[in-house]
Amino acid sequence: MKDLLQIFATFGYNEEETEQNEMVLDLMDELCKKEIEPYAQEMDEIGCKFEVETGKIIYPEQTYKIVKKLGENDLMGLAIPEEFEGVGLSFTLTNACYERISRADAGTSLLFGLQNSSYDVIETFGTDEAKEYYLPKLASGQLIGGLLFTEPGAGSDLGALKTKVVEEGDHYVVNGTKNFISNAGIANTYLFLGSTSPEKGSRGLTAFIIETENNPGFKITRIEEKLGLHSNATAEVLLDGAVIPKRNVLGEIDRGFSVVLYELSAARIGIGAQAVGIADAAYRKAATYVKTRKQFGKPIESFQATQWKLADLYTKIHTARLAYLSAARMKDLKQDFSEYASIAKLYGSEITQEVTTEAIQMHGGYGYIKEYDVERYYRDARITPIYEGTNEVQRIVISRAEMAKDYAPE
Numbered sequence: 001m002k003d004l005l006q007i008f009a010t011f012g013y014n015e016e017e018t019e020q021n022e023m024v025l026d027l028m029d030e031l032c033k034k035e036i037e038p039y040a041q042e043m044d045e046i047g048c049k050f051e052v053e054t055g056k057i058i059y060p061e062q063t064y065k066i067v068k069k070l071g072e073n074d075l076m077g078l079a080i081p082e083e084f085e086g087v088g089l090s091f092t093l094t095n096a097c098y099e100r101i102s103r104a105d106a107g108t109s110l111l112f113g114l115q116n117s118s119y120d121v122i123e124t125f126g127t128d129e130a131k132e133y134y135l136p137k138l139a140s141g142q143l144i145g146g147l148l149f150t151e152p153g154a155g156s157d158l159g160a161l162k163t164k165v166v167e168e169g170d171h172y173v174v175n176g177t178k179n180f181i182s183n184a185g186i187a188n189t190y191l192f193l194g195s196t197s198p199e200k201g202s203r204g205l206t207a208f209i210i211e212t213e214n215n216p217g218f219k220i221t222r223i224e225e226k227l228g229l230h231s232n233a234t235a236e237v238l239l240d241g242a243v244i245p246k247r248n249v250l251g252e253i254d255r256g257f258s259v260v261l262y263e264l265s266a267a268r269i270g271i272g273a274q275a276v277g278i279a280d281a282a283y284r285k286a287a288t289y290v291k292t293r294k295q296f297g298k299p300i301e302s303f304q305a306t307q308w309k310l311a312d313l314y315t316k317i318h319t320a321r322l323a324y325l326s327a328a329r330m331k332d333l334k335q336d337f338s339e340y341a342s343i344a345k346l347y348g349s350e351i352t353q354e355v356t357t358e359a360i361q362m363h364g365g366y367g368y369i370k371e372y373d374v375e376r377y378y379r380d381a382r383i384t385p386i387y388e389g390t391n392e393v394q395r396i397v398i399s400r401a402e403m404a405k406d407y408a409p410e
């Protein structure tokens, strides 16, 4: 943990905050070591199963234990204010924990990451009634968060989504299809974006909280077979007359796009952290392996080609870690962080692919074999340039921010 704490020490935390940061990171590391890492390979192999008849998704048994442990240890609501029964700690610390859990297992880390996004948005845009109802339940892990944004025809261009939301008496009724939904079958509280004024296009979208409990119109219709993240289900959801209570509007009617832009910006810092966690896991395996593997009568670590690879990879991991932690710190300090969130996501997700590829290379043929974990890291890393906005979208965000700046000499 020294690497993270050395960076934290440059952020000016006081003694009490430093103690809290160390304590929480220790707790997270211990839970990862006991409950997640030893099961990661097994969870990857078992994956998630969809029961067509019941519409239920069965996760590996260990996943349910992990959710319970995270809740019992107050790790599901780290940045929820104490007045809502959370721990009231920083977004920076939360993301450092996201790195750690991703190092143990990237699929499992989505449980933690999407929980953070859910409570952050509810706290920022929710009605008082929604905050009082949802935040304590998210903090204890009784409720698990997810995101219902993407549709078959609306991915990068969320403004093109078609799911309709109509007001009926004291609630809203929703009809449409969402796809690629993470945490499906285990999440029960989703942030959702739908069209309340179809004639206004992207200016007619509204964000809501939608629950699965007592909501028969919320139906999981399939899960995807995918390259990595096998310990987390990615599903299609049919909203067939699903209902949303009035108190669950996030922000203003027809202004949902700004809510989602906020969520995406903050979550991109999390993907930066997730990418660093996967890269760090792969790097550690490679740095250990090269000490013991001998060729030409010497450990392969003694070849300069290997040493320079380690230097380059660690430099990139450290830089990506600085990028996500500094963006998170900007958010905690209420500075404008969106360009830096995109940089953290873009850079972290690019280097994690390079690091996981090189970690396989440094293992030679063994790297290609499941037993050595690095092939799983390689598969898991590949999602990071795609979700929460593809890296092409990040380049659009960064270039727009750059073009708006005036660098001409005064």
Ligand SMILES: Cc1cc2nc3c(=O)[nH]c(=O)nc-3n(C[C@H](O)[C@H](O)[C@H](O)COP(=O)(O)OP(=O)(O)OC[C@H]3O[C@@H](n4cnc5c(N)ncnc54)[C@H](O)[C@@H]3O)c2cc1C
Residues within 6 Å of the ligand: 146, 147, 148, 149, 150, 154, 155, 156, 157, 179, 180, 181, 182, 183, 226, 229, 234, 383, 386, 387, 388, 389, 390, 391, 392, 393
């Ligand atoms: C495993 C997994 C989990 C996911 N989890 C969730 C979830 O929990 N909730 C949720 O709502 N969504 C989720 N998603 C969806 C994810 O966010 C989208 O897949 C992503 O935003 C890209 O959308 P798309 O797949 O429709 O690709 P498209 O938008 O069709 O993009 C295809 C390609 O075109 C490029 N492109 C598009 N527009 C432009 C442009 N203007 N300029 C340059 N290039 C462009 C893209 O960068 C990409 O390379 C998940 C996806 C996966 C695979």
